[in-house]
Amino acid sequence: MSPLVFANNAPTLAERCKDAAGIALIALLLGIPMIGLTTADQGGSLQVLTRWPLLGAFVAAAFCGRLALRYGLDMLKQRRQTRDREAAARPGKRGVRSIRILELTGWLAFGIALVLPILFSDNRYVVDTATTVLIYVMLGWGLNVVVGLAGLLDLGHAAFYAVGAYAYALLSTQFGWGFWTALPVAGLTAAVFGLALGWPSLRLRGDYLAIVTLGFGEIIRVVLTNWTDLSGGPNGISSIPRPTFFGLPFVPSSDTGTFASFFGLEFSPMHRIIFLYYVILLLSLLTNVLVKRLRRLPIGRAWEAMREDEIACKALGMNITNVKLSAFALGAMLGGVAGVFFAARQGFISPESFTFNESAIILAIVVLGGMGSQLGVVLASVVLVLLPELGRDFAEYRMLLFGAAMILIMVWRPGGILSHREPTLRHQPAGEQA
Amino acid sequence: MALALQQLINGLTLGAVYGLIAIGYTMVYGIIGMINFAHGDIYMVSAFIAVTGFTLLTAFGVTSVPFALLVVLIVAVLFTSVYGWAVERLAYRPLRGSTRLAPLISAIGMSIFLQNMVQLTQGARVKPIPPMITGGIDVLTTDGFTARLSYSQILIVLVTVALLAAFTWLITRTSFGRQQRACEQDRTMTALLGIDVDRTISLTFMLGASLAAVAGVMVTMYYGVVDFYIGFVAGIKAFTAAVLGGIGSLPGAMLGGLIIGLIEAFWSNYLSAEYKDVATFSILILVLMFRPSGLLGRPEVEKV
The missing domain is CATH 1.10.3470 (ABC transporter involved in vitamin B12 uptake, BtuC)
Known part of the structure; x- marks a missing residue:
């Protein structure tokens, strides 16, 4: 009934890893000046301290997080598509x-x-x-x-x-x-x-x-x-x-x-x-x-x-x-x-x-x-x-x-938690109850 | 006389810094019509990168000041533009095309996030670095007061003028500039003409961030102290400058920055330093009452 074609081209594992690696690289660039390096006052003048293990953990977290997020989003999208297709079949009043x-x-x-x-x-x-x-x-x-x-x-x-x-x-x-x-x-x-x-x-x-x-x-x-x-x-x-x-x-x-x-x-x-x-x-x-x-x-x-x-x-x-x-x-x-x-x-x-x-x-x-x-x-x-x-x-x-x-x-939710906007006054056609 | 000249010099230096930050606001506003509230914090991040950079170079035994400045400038611009890109990608792109207030709120959220991130990772204390460029030229002496133009002030003004010239060229003469201006006018039409709108917007954010980075390095060098709160105040002043000059206008942002810098310098010297922010905002309100689209802004045409 619906003329829409639902295309499903799931990305391969290699594609997913490449995507996550890109994010990890960005995380590395963001992390170097803030997490990797810091300055502290030592003996009256600033000294640079390094925190490479922490930076490594941050980059790894970004990599894994991106993989999981991408996977979760894809699953959600798929589920929503099936649900929408089912919902299109039987209209309801929500x-x-x-x-x-x-x-x-x-x-x-x-x-x-x-x-x-x-x-x-x-x-x-x-x-x-x-x-x-x-x-x-x-x-x-x-x-x-x-x-x-x-x-x-x-x-x-x-x-x-x-x-x-x-x-x-x-x-x-x-x-x-x-x-x-x-x-x-x-x-x-x-x-x-x-x-x-x-x-x-x-x-x-x-x-x-x-x-x-x-x-x-x-x-x-x-x-x-x-x-x-x-x-x-x-x-x-x-x-x-x-x-x-x-x-x-x-x-x-x-x-x-x-x-x-x-x-x-x-x-x-x-x-x-x-x-x-x-x-x-x-x-x-x-x-x-x-x-x-x-x-x-x-x-x-x-x-x-x-x-x-x-x-x-x-x-x-x-x-x-x-x-x-x-x-x-x-x-x-x-x-x-x-x-x-x-x-x-x-x-x-x-x-x-x-x-x-x-x-x-x-x-x-x-x-x-x-x-x-x-x-x-x-x-x-x-x-x-x-x-x-x-x-x-x-x-x-x-x-x-x-x-x-x-x-x-x-x-x-860009419209806010309760984004449903109800008109304060509603036009009611004669003979109909709200 | 000499005192007034000194205030003029100080005001112009301060104004140049505000102007550099204000250009970032004005470009972002021009292209996607939103206030990038996190821009001031991007500037603060770059100031911290500059502190780390200068300290690191000193630790490696680099003594040549021009070399150190150049290296830190390049490094700060690179890292800060990644921050600009990430801010746009995380907080603004998902909200493009939704209500006008949604990106404003996520921008405020981003600003709070960046401030606290820097406070956590770099510490809440004020970071001092030793003065790098000392000395200056005595310009004028009257009544026992000598107006002094320091070398760092000359450097700030020169860098600002050079950047402003480069930017004007970039926006008016290059193909990226044309794409950018096209996106400002009509994003849908630009996309139909085969221009990658997302890329153009990302680049705009990165350019804005790199200008803020230059401002951050200059301020670190000039004042020698940095803390995680400087972004808020400078951001508000710079945004005021952008609005004062007419938001969306590049020369307007610079003009607004200079005016605000001058008002601050003269007001705090002759009237009261405590109320200098009141003066800035009062003048903003007055200008907007009589010229609602700013000094150099085009009046907004309302279409029904």
Whole structure:
């Protein structure tokens, strides 16, 4: 039935070896200056040291790895061809089912997030890590508005994260504001910075916008590092007050009553950890609901329309300026709120926490997760936070593995982990149920 | 007066280095339309190769500075271009034709990977090497300050000018240059005309990497210190230079590099050294506000 001819010309062993030998040669050339040779300080001047056995092992690994990879890929290709031929015979509808599965996964993830601190109430490490994951989820959702929905490439999201964190740190240490009162103010401050960044970049597209946002992020960081009177410079701001439970602090004892004494519990530092976890869970769920609702409002649809085709939007009379600025402001505000939480949780902030690497990780979360996908952001945050955590046993290699994983995930799924892009609104012909 | 002249000399030297790196960004952007975020780290790798090379030559008792420089330059260019090739092959080629953001993320991943690889294999410490070219010419003395043009600065500027001339010739006059420009305009059509597009793109990456290698060797010789983090800062500055000059334009990249070098030198001397990066990026933002396609860039024509 199919007019296609499936040609199968399996390479011979000699061809495979030749291919692998080529790769081994490249590995040798790459390895000589970095693995084979190194310099070390000996007696006041540099000396060259050699590591030929290590280089040999590296080249051998490249040779074997290439053989195995090539063989595996060929097998996979063959299997896929047979499967495709079989699948062509009987058409099925997979699209609708996968959406149902995604929805179920979302609820499942929500359920797990809800009971996690109860299950691990005596394991501080697990709850702490989960809180970090949720901070990144929140940052990812904020950036998702700008990058995923509005299609504006932002490489400086850490700037808004920093603005939120510093706004809370200053409001609380200088003026004695509480967490909950400072939260909206710091969020709005970040939104104002979002507008300040959005306004000059209105005319820019794509990569020009990317470099301007990158520059903006660096400007904020450099100013925070050097304006010592305001930000404490490289030393940062310490002893930032922790959030309280409706005025009840999480401390062993206090004359106005504490969380533990009010509820008649024995004091435990875990109370604060778990409370913080639920605060960030609440904040990120609010973010999720907000973004989900906004996507169905005219403004959300305008973002997605602008992402797909800016010229068409202009031709239809949309005010591109407002659409872009609102995306920047909302994304920045969400980033700022995450920053407030970060400052309150750490109790100490410094410009070190808001480098370009941070922006890159947040962007990686959005893109790896599948642009515009809310659940994808959660999955990518879990992967990117847990990966370095799992690698803690071989600590020196963890960032190396992190970089390699970013490349591999992209090569494996260029559209992100959840690349399925579902239109937010679907045209339903009359008399048909979704 | 002499102080200003000194800043001019320093700025031009620094700008020449940024310009060399920026050409790599601009060529890659021109041909496949992506920011090669790992380019700054390629430059850093070449600086490390230069440190190893210089130390090795000293250990073998080579005392002739021109000979050592030439050997290290050639070796660094060769090895670094293999790195350029490998980066393209591993992280970018599989992603060609997918979304615009996918290669950007794998490029950032590659940059993190290279930084940490060098940190692991070569150590996290700063590597110092003894100064190679000493001496210079006193140009002008006013108010007790002598502006000095050192021999290494002369060398950097001369090498940059020579390379820029060679590159302009390569791109505008040779058959490889024609293929390269054809790929920039329309990759599908170029492939239909029987040109190996993959090969052209690989060669572009290798050429960009070899320019970065020259910059890396020059910087190693000029400053005498190298660490695994230099690639990030230099990369960002050079990319800013490429955008400032108009991305995709070769003379633009050089011009952008010189402007950024001059701004940095004058700003850190007369205003404040801490805020020199703020100045660089602010000027970038201002230029882009009024000339969104850079100083020498062609305005992008949007087709509906």
